[in-house]
Amino acid sequence: MLQYFQTTTLILLWCVLISCAWGVVFYLMSGYFKGFGSFSWSVRGDKEVGAGLGFFYIVPTLLLAPLLIYMTHNIFELTVIFPVASLASFRDILLSSSVPAVVLAIATGLLVRISRNIMMLKQVFYPASFVKLSIALGLSPERQLFKLVYTKSLVDAWVSSLPWIFGELLIIEALFNAPGLGLDIWHQAKMRNLEGFFSSIIWLMGIYFIFFGVSFFLSKKIGHRLEGYSL
Amino acid sequence: MKETFLEPRSLPKAQTDENTKRMRNSCFDYMRSMFGRPFVFVRRFIWVVAVVFFFSLLVTGMVWDVSTRVSLSSSNLDATWQHFFGTDHMGRDLFYRYCQAMIGSIVPLWGVVIAATCSAIGFSALLFFGSERAIFRAFSRASNLLSALILSLPFAVLVLAFSVVYEKTGLIPVMGVGFFYIFFKTTSKLSQMLAESQNFSHWQGHEAMGGGRLQRFFSYGILSDFRMYLTSDFCFNLRLIVAAEITLSYLGFGVSEPDPSIGNIISSNIEMALKGDPRILFTALFVLAVTMMIPSKIEEALNRLRRKTSAKLS
Secondary structure, three states, rough: HHHHHHHHHHHHHHHHHHHHHHHHHHHHHHHHOHHOOOOOOOOOHHHHHHHHHHHHOOHHHHHHHHHHHHHOOOOOOOOOOOOOOOOHHHHHHHOOOOHHHEEEEEEOOOHHHHHHHHHHHHHHHHHHHHHHHHOOOOHHHHHHHHHHHHHHHHHHHHHHHHHHHHHHHHHHHHHHHHOHHHHHHHHHHHHOOHHHHHHHHHHHHHHHHHHHHHHHHHHHHHHHHHHHOOO | OOOOOOOOOOEEEEEEEHHHHHHHHHHHHHHHHHHHOOOHHHHHHHHHHHHHHHHHHHHHHHHHOOOOOOOHHHHHOOOOOOOOOEOOOOEEEEEHHHHHHHHHHHHHHHHHHHHHHHHHHHHHHHHHHOOHHHHHHHHHHHHHHHHHHHOOOHHHHHHHHHHHHOOOOOOOHHHHHHHHHHHHHHHHHHHHHHHOEEEEEEEHHHHOOOOOOOHHHHHHHHHOOHHHHHHHHHHHHHHHHHHHHHHHHHHHOOOOOOOOOOHHHHHHHHHHHHOOOOOHHHHHHHHHHHHHHHHHHHHHHHHEEEHHHHHHHO
């Protein structure tokens, strides 16, 4: 069971890391290239942000992952499927967990939500008085807004994506043969071992509620801080 | 020239020339928008191909009842005019299998989404209509509590748990869990929006002038203030339920062989792709991509209709 915990936790931690890195990159790009923040895969720009980005909010893992596995195997001659757990070192498992985490972050729309939140929050907070003051003092408004916009967009995206992340985790682990809780749930379900099946689900839900609690707590804390801002 | 009863009224020549010039410019603008911006052209072309292909799958599945017979002598054939996507390892025509997958699973699932959304709207209307009575308020609180409980759990995990307990393969677990999940999700969001709408001035004005609750719910709510949310949520649910069914079929719990589903076609042929024959995998992924793109197009069309209606009213 410990092995299953390890792999699932590693995939989720990679997901957190990827989302944090993407948030920073997108924030910087949207500040550096003025038109970058408004591109939305649509002709009419911001008017159809919702519809334009809508397709990318849920890209089934079964669309992305088999394509990735095929391309890396046949074109780049790389194997992204997990190594055999008993023969692999911790370093191999750590590196192998990164690819499922990338697919998870894209397929659940986490990265798209972070991008959309950053764009929206910048528009909301730009007219704020503290931003105008920073401009008047010759400071960079992007720098002033970074901490607030970055944290809030990350937390909001995680809160709304959590159910999809944990739902897609099952299929991700099945596709990549990652020995995590999701794969264990699938094996127990195939064997119709209800006791093992529900105990693995309870462990997975435990991790889910820990993530939910942390993101809920952070969300409330940010909300309290925002009450003090004059907008 | 003097107008008569029989002769049509003709415009002055200058205005006719102006109209012709305007029409020609708009045609040039349209052509320029298509070919002057290659990204736009490619995007529109992809959408047209996707929509045409999707409807051809639906129509073929409904009109032609071709049984996909096993024919081992014609297994793993490449794409030809007889077999548009070739055949699989059992010699079954792939195009018709995808048609059957559309008619057999995608269409009923989208029917479930429509039914759940309509039921949620009806239920919310009922709760709003009777919200002055204690029993309806109790119902409303119970519904919100149940929604919070169900919606806090991941949908795919719920569907898998139900299908394991149900002990049979097929669409019933996805349809059952999907109906209730979408029902409670929509009801919960509608009750939240109704609570916020009490502060809108046009709602308060309508109430002050003696307007009915149901009339307010439908005219100001469903057909006006809530329409954007309902549209995007409806299209999101269309994609969600299809993704869940395909996942379940891939894992072996949804629609299983010999009945076709995109999930079980992918699971049977992923190994073949890794061995160097990706034809079936790519065709399955193409059909899946098209199926997931169609709800986005529906959302775009509904949003465009909503903007036109709002522009006319204003």
